[in-house]
Amino acid sequence: MAxxxxxxxxxxxxxxxxxxxxxxxxxxxPGGGLGNADLLVALYFEVMKHDPSFNMEAKDEDVFFLxxxxxxxxxYSVLARxxxxxxxxxxxxxxxDSRLQGHPTTHEGLPGIRVASGSLGQGVSVAIGxxxxxxxxxxxxxxxxxxxDGEQQEGQIWEAALFAPHNKVDNLxxxxxxxxxxIDGPTQEVLELGSFADKYKAFGWDIMRMNGNDMEETxxxxxxxxxxxxxxxxxxxxDTEMGMGVDFxxxxxxxxxxxxxxxxxxxxxxxxxxxLGDFPAEGV
Amino acid sequence: xxxxxxLQSTGKKAxxxxxxxxxxxxxxxxxxxVMLTADLRGSMKSEDFINTYPDRxxxxxxxxxxxxxxxxxxxxxxxxxxxxTFANFSTGRVYDQIRQSIAYSDKNVKICASHxxxxxxxxxxTHQILEDIGMMRMLPGMTVINPCDYNQTKxxxxxxxxxxxxxxxxxxxxGWPVFIPEDTKFEIGKALPLSEGTDVTIFATGHxxxxxxxxxxxxxxxxxxxxxxxxxxxxxxxxxxxxxxxKKTGAVVTCEEHNKYGGxxxxxxxxxxxxxxxxxxxxATDDTFGESxxxxxxxxxxxxxxxxxxxxxxxxxxxx
Numbered sequence: 001m002a003x004x005x006x007x008x009x010x011x012x013x014x015x016x017x018x019x020x021x022x023x024x025x026x027x028x029x030p031g032g033g034l035g036n037a038d039l040l041v042a043l044y045f046e047v048m049k050h051d052p053s054f055n056m057e058a059k060d061e062d063v064f065f066l067x068x069x070x071x072x073x074x075x076y077s078v079l080a081r082x083x084x085x086x087x088x089x090x091x092x093x094x095x096x097d098s099r100l101q102g103h104p105t106t107h108e109g110l111p112g113i114r115v116a117s118g119s120l121g122q123g124v125s126v127a128i129g130x131x132x133x134x135x136x137x138x139x140x141x142x143x144x145x146x147x148x149d150g151e152q153q154e155g156q157i158w159e160a161a162l163f164a165p166h167n168k169v170d171n172l173x174x175x176x177x178x179x180x181x182x183i184d185g186p187t188q189e190v191l192e193l194g195s196f197a198d199k200y201k202a203f204g205w206d207i208m209r210m211n212g213n214d215m216e217e218t219x220x221x222x223x224x225x226x227x228x229x230x231x232x233x234x235x236x237x238x239d240t241e242m243g244m245g246v247d248f249x250x251x252x253x254x255x256x257x258x259x260x261x262x263x264x265x266x267x268x269x270x271x272x273x274x275x276l277g278d279f280p281a282e283g284v
Numbered sequence: 285x286x287x288x289x290x291l292q293s294t295g296k297k298a299x300x301x302x303x304x305x306x307x308x309x310x311x312x313x314x315x316x317x318v319m320l321t322a323d324l325r326g327s328m329k330s331e332d333f334i335n336t337y338p339d340r341x342x343x344x345x346x347x348x349x350x351x352x353x354x355x356x357x358x359x360x361x362x363x364x365x366x367x368x369t370f371a372n373f374s375t376g377r378v379y380d381q382i383r384q385s386i387a388y389s390d391k392n393v394k395i396c397a398s399h400x401x402x403x404x405x406x407x408x409x410t411h412q413i414l415e416d417i418g419m420m421r422m423l424p425g426m427t428v429i430n431p432c433d434y435n436q437t438k439x440x441x442x443x444x445x446x447x448x449x450x451x452x453x454x455x456x457x458x459g460w461p462v463f464i465p466e467d468t469k470f471e472i473g474k475a476l477p478l479s480e481g482t483d484v485t486i487f488a489t490g491h492x493x494x495x496x497x498x499x500x501x502x503x504x505x506x507x508x509x510x511x512x513x514x515x516x517x518x519x520x521x522x523x524x525x526x527x528x529x530x531k532k533t534g535a536v537v538t539c540e541e542h543n544k545y546g547g548x549x550x551x552x553x554x555x556x557x558x559x560x561x562x563x564x565x566x567x568a569t570d571d572t573f574g575e576s577x578x579x580x581x582x583x584x585x586x587x588x589x590x591x592x593x594x595x596x597x598x599x600x601x602x603x604x
Contacts, residue, residue, distance in 0.1 A: 057362040106389050114360050116389045119380050125350045126385055129357020129365070132342065136318070137361070156381070159347035163354070167342075 002046045002219045009275040010081060011041040011215065015245045016272045017077035017090055023265040023284055025094035028102065031255035032148060033074030035179050035240035039212045039222075040064075040078040043144060047222045052083035054111035062141045062226065063130055065115060067123020068148035068177070069103035070257070076100050079112035081276060091281040121154025123147060124174060128164055131172040142226040146175045150182030153191050164233040165204030172233040173225045174205075177212065179242040181253040200235040212238035246271055286465070288479045288504065288512075291497050293461035299491075300398040302434035303455055304329035306441025307366060307396075311337055314445055318358055321368045322348045327457075328368040328398055348373045352381035352393075359391040364445055367393065371400035371454055372413040379419060386450050387423040393451075394444050395420075400430070400454045401541030402569070402586055403491055403579035412574035418546020420452040421519045427451040427472060428519040430540070430548075432493035434462045436516060439470035447472055454490070456541075458579045461494050473517045475525035481509035484597045485529040488539035489515050489548045492567065492588060496539050499593035508597065518548050523555050530562040535600035537565045539593055541583075544568035563603035565596040 014037045022028040044050065048062035055061075066075050073093060080087040085099075092098035099110040103118030115126050127145035134141060147157065164172055176196050184190050197207045206228065210221040218238075225234045242256065243249030246268040260268060265284055311317045311333050319333055320342045334341045344351040348369055355365035367374065374397035375382070386393045402412050420428045427449060431437040437455050444451040468476070478493075479500055488496035493514050500510040511529050515522065530536050536556065538549035549566040556562045569586050583589045 056360060058360075059362075115356055115391075116384050119384045122349075122353050122356075122381055122385050125353020125381075126357040126360070128350075129354035129359070130361050131357070132354065133358045133361025133363050136339070136363070156347075156349040156353065159345075159350035160353070163344060163347065163350055166345075 004216045004219070007041055007045055007215050007219070010045055011037045012273045013276040014041055014074060014077045014081060016269055016274055016278060018073040019246070019260065019265055019268045019272070020278065020281060020284055021073040021076065021090055021093040022259045024091060024281055026259045027094055028073055028259060029070040029257045030073065030259070031181070031242040031249060031253070032068065032071040032177065032179070034246060034249060035242045035244045036071060036146065036177055036212065037074050037245070038215050038218055039146070039175065039238065040074055042215060042218045042222055044078050044082045046219050047226060049141060054084060056114060059137070060139055060141060063114065063143045065123045065127045065145040066104060067117055067145055068120060068151050069117030072102065072104050075104055084112035085110065087279040090279045120151040121156040124157055124160040127172060128160055128169055131169050134171055140171065142171050142173060144173045144175065146177060148182070149176055149178045149180065149187055149193060150190065152176060152193055152196065161200065161203045168231045169233050170229050170231050173236060174233065175236045175238050177240055178237050179240045181242045181256060183253065183256045185253055196235070196237045204232065205235040206230070206232045208234060208236045210236055210238055212240040213244050286478050288497065288501055290465070291463045291478060293463050295462055296459035297434040297462050298329070298457060298459050299431060299434060299437040299455035300327070300457060301329045302431070302437030303396060303398065303441055304332060306438035308332040308336065309438070310442045310445040311340065314364060316363050317366060317445055318342065318363045319366045319368060320344055320351050320355055322346055322351050322373065324369050330368065348378045349381050352378045353385050355393045356385035356389060356391045359393050365393050366396050368396050368398070370411060371397035371416050372411055375416040375419050376413060383423060387426050390425060391450060392448055394453060395451065396453045398455055399457045401456060401491065402574045402582040402588065403541060404457045405579045405582065406576050408576040409573040414543040414569050414574065415546060416454060417518055417542050417548065418550070421546065421551065425449060426519065427517065429472065429517050430454045430490040431516050432490055432514055433460060433464050435464045435466050435468065436470060439468070440516065443470045443472050456491055460491055463494065463497065473520045473522060475522035476514040476516060478514050479510060479512040481511040482533060483509045484535045484537065484601050485511040485513065485533045486537045486539060486593065486597060487513050487515050487526065487548065487552055489518060490541050492539040492541055495588065495590050496593050498590040499597065502590070502594050503597055508601070510597070515548055518551050521551050521555055523559065526552055526555050527560045530556050530560045534562060534604050536562050537567060537593065537596045537600050539567040541588060542568055543571060545571060563600050565600040567592050567596050
């Protein structure tokens with residue numbers, strides 16, 4: 001049984017890590033990561049079977065792919081806090097000679113990353129390939145992939161959406177972060193996406209919903225999705241608030257791709273409890 | 285050592301048939317080889333593999349971007365995915381998917397592309413890609429191979445499956461002379477000398493190797509001694525062989541079924557301008573799109589035929 005309070009404490013530290021990484025590099029995307037901190041903590045600290053000593057092929061492990069690579073600070077923080085690499089390394093985010101590139105990559109050999117992402121719309125296809133390799137290998141673990149909602153405007157997404165049900169890729173869980181925001185504004189203004197549930201249902205997926213900022217519900221729904229093997233892939237339409245946890249960043253696209261100044265960073269960190277110890281860094 | 289005498293056509297077979305035969309052989313040897321196609325299994329001549337290993341065949345439908353991503357995922361899980369479709373849809377249509385999910389992510393994916401160049405014929409310019417070698421050659425870490433006949437294509441498929449890393453393998457549609465002896469070893473990145481000579485070097489890749497052989501026979505009759513070298517691997521280029529031959533002959537011709545920009549000619553020029561500056565003439569398309577017609581008509585019209593190679597060799601020699 002999950003210790004929800006402990007997961008929430010980890011998520012608070014992850015949110016601090018996001019703010020501090022983006023503040024230190026004075027670049028990056030804090031908003032989406034803050035909204036997805038609970039999801040990634042639930043996956044890596046409760047739901048997934050995974051090994052931080054990191055093996056690319058992930059035999060007999062659950063696997064997570066981040067398709068919307070720009071929310072890399074949350075991914076880096078969760079991987080570090082889960083033991084994939086030292087948390088001290090978070091201070092190198094987006095710096096020269098770092099393994100923590102602006103968008104995640106395998107190229108610098110950072111443990112926990114299995115494919116580059118950043119150019120949007122590619123991760124679902126990659127996750128399908130990984131899920132198929134598991135089926136071929138008789139490995140019954142689950143493959144999770146997260147996309148943004150704006151990212152669903154990419155055409156390749158819908159190629160993948162057709163493929164997975166037709167080929168009964170039922171060890172695949174797609175999570176759509178339905179926060180309603182993209183970098184140029186609300187999704188309904190930029191390019192209306194309509195109902196993800198209706199669209200994916202029509203394509204032949206099983207639909208689940210969850211509040212991705214409710215840790216208890218997130219853990220419960222993810223576990224249920226991971227256990228399902230009924231011939232259909234699963235799409236979880238996840239409600240989150242972009243910027244969750246920091247009052248002046250919540251619910252707006254303004255912090256999609258912008259770094260806080262020192263005063264804003266201190267304000268934000270004042271709202272987030274330090275629970276696991278900040279990674280050491282100068283200035284904040 | 286091969287020579288012009290030994291390089292006789294034993295009949296016509298398509299390089300894509302060589303791909304199918306090579307894939308079956310590679311699949312027999314390696315049980316992690318998985319074939320993907322985007323609604324072109326018939327054109328890829330791979331029924332033998334598909335019927336023998338139906339569980340290792342994935343029909344993706346007409347969605348090449350998705351195919352490249354799935355291949356990257358399969359490679360992550362330890363498979364050796366072989367993507368198959370026409371060369372245009374294997375490269376230009378999916379450049380960013382290859383760039384991010386395969387090349388930058390260092391995935392062991394084999395991109396196998398048929399119907400490259402003008403010789404696909406009647407379908408016309410929408411399908412006749414002449415820029416693919418250039419695009420793939422620019423990607424860091426990508427190996428680029430353009431085999432010249434059935435036997436070499438069959439051998440190349442087996443070699444790329446045993447090579448770790450992303451590969452672009454480009455071949456074609458039409459029946460074409462088979463002339464490389466079956467027992468010729470295929471080494472990735474190693475030039476294959478076809479005939480030794482001293483007056484001019486002809487570097488050729490793909491279908492145009494046969495045209496270069498015909499041209500060399502004619503040149504030899506006229507008393508011109510040709511160093512004929514098959515560059516099947518355009519990247520990594522066998523610089524040592526290229527430099528040594530250019531040094532020996534002092535005049536170079538490059539032959540390819542590709543635009544003059546970005547392909548074999550460019551690769552040779554980049555190498556020689558740095559190490560052994562040498563007059564060079566290009567047998568390649570002249571920065572143009574193709575059109576409908578038969579393979580033979582197109583090669584003649586666009587300057588990729590035997591007389592064009594002969595003329596280019598004489599021009600190169602004059603510039604010494």
